[in-house]
Amino acid sequence: MADADRDAYLAGLTPGADIDHRGTTFTEPLLRDLLDALRDPGTGRPRLGDAQFGSVTFQGGASFVSATFQGGASFVSAAFEGGAGFVSATFESVARFVSAAFEGLADFESATFEDVTRFGSATFQDLTTFESAAFERSADFESATFERDARFGSATFQGDARFVSAAFEGGAGFVSATFERDARFESATFQGRAEFVLATFQGDAWFVSATFQGDASFGSATFERGTGFVSATFEGRAEFVLATFQGDAWFVLATFQGDARFEQAVFERSASLGPLVCAGRVKLSGAVFGGPVTLSFAARRLECRRTRWSSTAELRLRYATVDFAHAVFEYPLTIAAEADPFVLPDGQPVAEQALADAPDAPDAPDDTVRIASLRGVDAAHLVLADVDLSGCLFTGTVHLDQLRLEGNCSFDAVPPRTQWRRWRPVRFTQRRTLAEEHHWRASRPAAVRGWNVAVLGTGRVGPLQLAPVYRALRKAFEDGKHEPGAADFYYGEMEMRRHADDIPRSERSLLTAYWALSGYGLRASRALGWLAAAMLVTIMLMMGFGLPKDSPKQEATGTVPPGGGKVTFEIDKADPQNPTGNRFTGERFENALNVTLNSVVFRSSGQDLTTTGTYIEMASRVTEPVLLGLAVLAVRNRVKR
Incomplete structure (x- = not known):
């Protein structure tokens, strides 16, 4: 238009007039001039009726500050x-920015959208600000x-907010944003940091198949209805610290390549993580x-310190090392290891490539589930299945005797059978043992190699604290009808009592003798070894001092009265004579062996003995049956069911 015609057109406009400038090129x-012509004298703000700017090109800055559409x-x-x-x-009716291209700063701060707002396929090449904007209908x-x-801080979406397949190539800020109805971010891509801190989702929040390439922060966010992160991918850290999930929460098939943080988060209803x-x-x-919760993780580590469960829960894990210290649960809780990968609804296994691709991942990942700590836990409702307890810290666990162990729950063992201490061999009896006993023995001045040293932060405990732990675990095994396993923990309990400082010296001496003779009635080989040694000593003593020189002969003396008649004989037996000469003959060995074998079964052989031999037999008849009984007891404890 010529200048005169353009001036005439602008002079004819009034505030609230409809305008149609589709395809026009606007300079600043x-x-x-156009907005000045539409400016309301009362408010000093532009007021437009139906405004058509389709396919318009704004060559300079386009300022619609405080304008009303x-x-x-x-x-x-x-x-x-x-x-x-x-x-x-202010947009009082429908606002359409479909396929619009914003090559510079796009600033919608404090804007109000009273009707449907559409930015589908729009492109924002520079910073985008929707802070404190109000979307009263769907956006x-x-x-x-x-x-x-893209900044949507403190924005309010009173209708549905649809960011389906949206691409945030920079940071996405929804700090303190409010979504009063559904928020849909399906298949959205966040290449920078995504911040939803203090955001409120009053409707459903759907992040199905969303990809977070940078860090994602939902700290202190509130999800009042259903929340779905199904098949979402978090390539950076995912933070849900202090978040509140008032409705159901689904994190099915989500993938976290970094840490997933849910510290102090609240799940008020059922959750499927x-x-x-x-x-x-x-x-x-x-x-x-x-509410009821099912946690199915394939992760490097799971930290549940001071976590609280107010309903039933099941943790099915792969690869993870679990720290369960001071967790609180009021209903049955199960921690179980999954031998095979988790399975999708279509029968296909869940891909675990993210674990193998981690920078610190070993070449051959170990899918063993390990429990690192149960300290401070009330184990009355706890069930462990197929987990590794070799490094678990048990001191301070309450009601440990009610712990249920299912499947193959393995514990640590003592070092290899033979070690060296100051140039002399030390032999260890193989048994199940606690990690804390390893730590205590490794900290002793004369410790041999093979005991595991405590890591920083595990604390230090001694026999006084470990004895009741062994006792409680022994009862748990006994209640589970696993007597051989209970025997190992009985051995550990007695070992801790033998080394505890509060045990009187006399009792510790008695326990030491009990340990040396038969391994607390659990080592048949030790008792049989002592029995064989005692029998050998008895035989040697009998041959040397116990058997007489010759077997005493009976002698009869009597008086024959003159003229015949009744004869009376008085029979006496000579005292056994102490042996002399060669005492170690085959005949004497046979007699000594007969005496010794009868002593083992607490019988008298009827063999003539010297006075010394009588006392040797008495001592043998006391000690050797006891050793035999200890051996039988040890065998019984190993085969009892």
Whole structure:
């Protein structure tokens, strides 16, 4: 238009007039003249009726600050080559920015969208700000692309918020944002940091198949209804610290390549965390689960310190090392190891490649589930199945005797059978043992190699604290009808009592003798060895001092009265004579062996003995049956069912 015609057109506009400038190219002065013509004298703000800016090109900055769009506002396929300022703008009807291109700063701070808002397939090449914006109806950003940071801090979405397939190539900030209805981020991609700190989701929140390439922070966020992160991928850290899930929460098939942090998060209803794969650590310390929960993790480490369960829970794990210190649960809780990968609904196994691709992952990942600590736990409702307890810390666990162990729950063992201490061999009896006994023995001045040294932060405990732990675990094994396993813990209990400082010296001496003779009635080989030695000593003593020189002969003396008649004989037996000469003959060995074997079964052989031999037999008849009984007891303890 010529200048005169353009001036005449602008002079004819009034505030609230409908305008249609589709396909027009606006410079900054031209747009300023247009808005000045539509400015309301009472408020000093531009007021537009139905505004059509489809396919418009804004060559400079486009400033619609505080403008009011009373009718529909269409910026479909518009190109903003400079900054776009819609600060405090009000859209009273439908606002369309579909396929719009924002090459400079896009600032919608404190803008109000009273009707449906559509930014589908829009492109934001620079910083985008929707801070404190109010979307009173649905807001559609489907397939929108934000090439730099996008800020929606304190924004309010009163209708549905759709960011389906949106691409945030910079940071995405939804700090303190409020989603009063459904928030849909299905298949959205966040290449930078995604911040939903203090955000409130009053409707359903769906992040199905969303990809977070940077860190994702949902700290202190509130999810009032259902929350779904099904098949979501977190390539950086995922933080849900202090988040509150008031509805059901699903993290099925989610993948975490970094740490997944849920410290002090609250799950008020049922939650299904998994099956999911985490190459780092899953942190649930201080979290609260108010409803039934199933946790299925393939992760490097699971931290549940001071976690609280107020309903039944099941933890099915792979690879993980679990720290369960001071956890609280009021209903049955099961921690079980999964031998095979988790299975998808279609029967396919869950991919665990993220674990293998982790920087610190070993070449051959070990899928063993290890329990690192149960300190401070009330184990009355705890069930462990197929887990490794070789490094578990038990001191301070309450009701440990009610712990249920299912499947193959393995414990640590003593060092290899023979070690050396100061140039002399030390032989260890193989048995199950606790990690804390390893730590205590390794800390002693004369410790031999093979005992595991405590890591920093595990604390130091001694026999006084370990004895009741062994006693409680022994009872747990006995209640589970696993008598051979209970025998190992009885051995450990007696070992701790033998080394405890509060035991009187006389009792410790008695325990030491009991240990030396038969391994507390659990080592048949030791008792039989002592029995064989005692029998050999008895035989040698009998041959040397116990058997007389010759067997005493009976002698009869009598008087024959003159003229015949009745004869009376008085028969006496000579005292056995102490042996002389060669005492170690075959005949004497046979007699000594006969005496010794009868002594073992607490019988008298009837053999004539010297006075010394009588006392030797008496001592043998006391000691050797006791040793035989200890051997029988040891065998019984190993085969008892």
